[in-house]
Amino acid sequence: MKTSIATVSISGDLAEKLQAIAAAGFDGVEIFENDFLTFGGSPREVGAMVKDYGLEITLFQPFRDFEGLPEPQRSQAFERARRKFELMGELGTDLMLVCSNVSPQALGGIDRAAGDLHELGRLAEAHGIRVGYEALAWGRHVNDHRDAWEIVRRADHPNIGVILDSFHTLSRRIDPDSIRAIPGDRIFIVQLADAPLIDMDLLYWSRHFRNMPGEGDLPVVDFMRAVAATGYAGPLSLEIFNDQFRGGSPRTISVDGHRSLVYLMDQVAKLEPDIKLTAPPMPARQEVEGIAFVEFTADEAEAEALAALFTQMGFRRAGQHRTKAVTRYTQGEINLVINTEREGLAHSTYITHGTSAYAIGLRVADAAAAVARARALGAQIFEQPVGDGELSIPAIRGVGGGVIYFLDRTSDLARVWDIEFDPVPSEPADGCGLDRFDHIAQTMAYEEMLTWLLFYRSIFAVEKSPMVDVLDPAGLVRSQVIENAGGTLRLTLNGAENSRTLAGHFIANTFGSSVQHLALASDDIFATASAMAGRGFPVLEISPNYYDDVAARFGLDEAFVARLRAHNILYDRDAGGGEFFQFYSRNMGEGFFFEILQRSGGYGGYGAPNAPFRIAAQKRALRPANIPSR
Ligand SMILES: O=C(O)c1ccc(O)c(O)c1
Ligand SMILES: [Mg+2]
Numbered sequence: 001m002k003t004s005i006a007t008v009s010i011s012g013d014l015a016e017k018l019q020a021i022a023a024a025g026f027d028g029v030e031i032f033e034n035d036f037l038t039f040g041g042s043p044r045e046v047g048a049m050v051k052d053y054g055l056e057i058t059l060f061q062p063f064r065d066f067e068g069l070p071e072p073q074r075s076q077a078f079e080r081a082r083r084k085f086e087l088m089g090e091l092g093t094d095l096m097l098v099c100s101n102v103s104p105q106a107l108g109g110i111d112r113a114a115g116d117l118h119e120l121g122r123l124a125e126a127h128g129i130r131v132g133y134e135a136l137a138w139g140r141h142v143n144d145h146r147d148a149w150e151i152v153r154r155a156d157h158p159n160i161g162v163i164l165d166s167f168h169t170l171s172r173r174i175d176p177d178s179i180r181a182i183p184g185d186r187i188f189i190v191q192l193a194d195a196p197l198i199d200m201d202l203l204y205w206s207r208h209f210r211n212m213p214g215e216g217d218l219p220v221v222d223f224m225r226a227v228a229a230t231g232y233a234g235p236l237s238l239e240i241f242n243d244q245f246r247g248g249s250p251r252t253i254s255v256d257g258h259r260s261l262v263y264l265m266d267q268v269a270k271l272e273p274d275i276k277l278t279a280p281p282m283p284a285r286q287e288v289e290g291i292a293f294v295e296f297t298a299d300e301a302e303a304e305a306l307a308a309l310f311t312q313m314g315f316r317r318a319g320q321h322r323t324k325a326v327t328r329y330t331q332g333e334i335n336l337v338i339n340t341e342r343e344g345l346a347h348s349t350y351i352t353h354g355t356s357a358y359a360i361g362l363r364v365a366d367a368a369a370a371v372a373r374a375r376a377l378g379a380q381i382f383e384q385p386v387g388d389g390e391l392s393i394p395a396i397r398g399v400g401g402g403v404i405y406f407l408d409r410t411s412d413l414a415r416v417w418d419i420e421f422d423p424v425p426s427e428p429a430d431g432c433g434l435d436r437f438d439h440i441a442q443t444m445a446y447e448e449m450l451t452w453l454l455f456y457r458s459i460f461a462v463e464k465s466p467m468v469d470v471l472d473p474a475g476l477v478r479s480q481v482i483e484n485a486g487g488t489l490r491l492t493l494n495g496a497e498n499s500r501t502l503a504g505h506f507i508a509n510t511f512g513s514s515v516q517h518l519a520l521a522s523d524d525i526f527a528t529a530s531a532m533a534g535r536g537f538p539v540l541e542i543s544p545n546y547y548d549d550v551a552a553r554f555g556l557d558e559a560f561v562a563r564l565r566a567h568n569i570l571y572d573r574d575a576g577g578g579e580f581f582q583f584y585s586r587n588m589g590e591g592f593f594f595e596i597l598q599r600s601g602g603y604g605g606y607g608a609p610n611a612p613f614r615i616a617a618q619k620r621a622l623r624p625a626n627i628p629s630r
Contacts, residue, residue, distance in 0.1 A: 314432025
């Protein structure tokens with residue numbers, strides 16, 4: 001498969017764009033005419049620059065308002081086309097996109113359009129150019145790829161073909177299987193984009209909200225399966241109009257784009273084995289069986305404070321690393337690790353971000369396969385020197401430069417605690433009833449959310465649910481759940497739009513994205529809360545007003561509400577009667593905290609209705625010096 005991306009998809013000037021596109025591994029670019037017009041160099045210089053970056057120009061676009069015009073506009077349109085063909089010769093590209101006419105002057109009529117395109121085909125042929133015709137979803141007379149194809153078929157000229165664009169087809173809910181009727185060699189190029197489902201004007205939706213395949217809600221995989229079934233084997237080209245991407249990092253957006261195409265074709269190739277389009281071979285998305293551990297980096301003083309908190313939560317010190325300043329704490333199936341080493345990534349992370357939960361260990365069926373897949377998808381592999389008697393644990397870099405380690409049951413990795421750690425037998429065994437990780441919450445700038453959504457979705461067998469808005473008194477925080485069917489991996493990504501929100505404040509204070517809270521599950525939250533209170537756990541105090549409201553909302557009896565209130569437990573119930581209980585620690589240092597929760601009756605959510613109350617309580621509890629301005 002040949003990958004391509006339209007220059008309009010990323011930010012920067014033409015040179016910056018080309019550099020980022022080439023570095024991300026694309027084979028080609030669509031030159032969007034504006035990017036060329038606003039550039040200082042001549043057409044030949046642009047052509048040479050593209051080649052110097054090892055890229056080819058897959059398409060020159062867009063050519064607007066051509067077909068079905070009355071005279072004299074019709075002749076003028078042909079003259080315009082002739083000039084662009086000459087320009088394309090100098091640029092060194094042979095494919096032009098004509099998008100369907102949106103002009104009020106366009107007369108309509110399939111045969112009139114076909115006649116115009118036939119004549120354009122003859123002109124194009126004389127210049128060694130091919131022309132692809134694309135139906136814009138908001139075209140005046142042609143807004144459906146089936147009509148565009150009928151026009152191309154009737155134009156009956158070898159230099160005239162059709163261009164398919166997933167957005168135009170899927171935004172109008174046109175059945176993508178209708179593409180299977182088009183001969184693959186009549187499709188001149190395929191443009192790909194996804195988009196979130198938002199009910200809005202098609203043109204506005206297309207020009208501002210497109211995103212990479214896999215980041216949105218459109219059935220791009222079904223679209224691509226149909227394209228592949230035609231025998232099409234040309235470039236797959238991203239054409240993403242997105243306000244956020246235009247202002248984003250060219251490098252990040254290009255890397256995301258390349259990953260989205262590789263992931264898309266991996267899905268298509270696994271569903272449609274007999275296609276001409278190929279995808280880089282890679283293992284299937286990994287099933288995550290559970291969270292094996294979370295590792296903190298800290299200095300000695302903060303490690304002591306953290307360990308004291310763990311003890312208040314019922315954890316016991318279970319092991320000391322044989323050669324490193326690394327300690328393991330356990331309770332139920334939960335492993336927490338504190339690393340105070342003075343070298344390696346733990347230390348450099350400490351220096352840049354302070355005390356933080358910088359590494360996550362995931363249990364998977366095959367750790368080597370997980371890394372192989374991540375590598376094929378352009379993830380950064382993490383390796384650091386392995387000491388005597390230590391295991392080399394396969395790992396990749398994740399959110400905020402943190403690490404994701406992979407452990408499996410079939411290799412020595414299953415025995416990592418026995419191999420690398422000495423047991424600490426003297427500690428008492430009784431805990432507070434915390435049993436397992438429920439979820440990990442990672443906080444990041446809003447602009448990063450799609451990047452990490454695509455990262456997780458492409459590497460792991462997880463799905464996303466709709467983004468929800470969480471109201472912080474100082475602004476909006478978006479929350480995106482990523483989870484698997486069994487609930488053995490649950491992540492929440494929180495995107496802060498400004499630095500005055502609690503989440504934004506956390507990013508500013510820790511100099512980047514990272515894990516902001518860990519949620520641990522108990523099967524008896526009242527018993528857990530009592531036991532932890534007995535050990536001096538610093539619970540986050542919830543406003544009494546909350547309890548009056550929650551009692552009224554759910555019709556709770558007084559004694560029950562009194563118990564919730566006594567333990568500062570927040571409550572939620574879903575439509576199926578599933579119940580959810582949660583309480584929090586006060587914030588540590590820069591804003592990290594723990595959540596303790598219990599799910600019952602199949603409750604699948606995360607207590608989103610309670611988030612504003614939790615945030616308000618955390619803001620009240622902040623030390624005065626720590627209060628964000630406002
Ligand atoms: O928004 C537009 O005008 C536009 C132009 C060219 C395209 O290929 C497209 O999909 C949309
Ligand atoms: Mg298009």
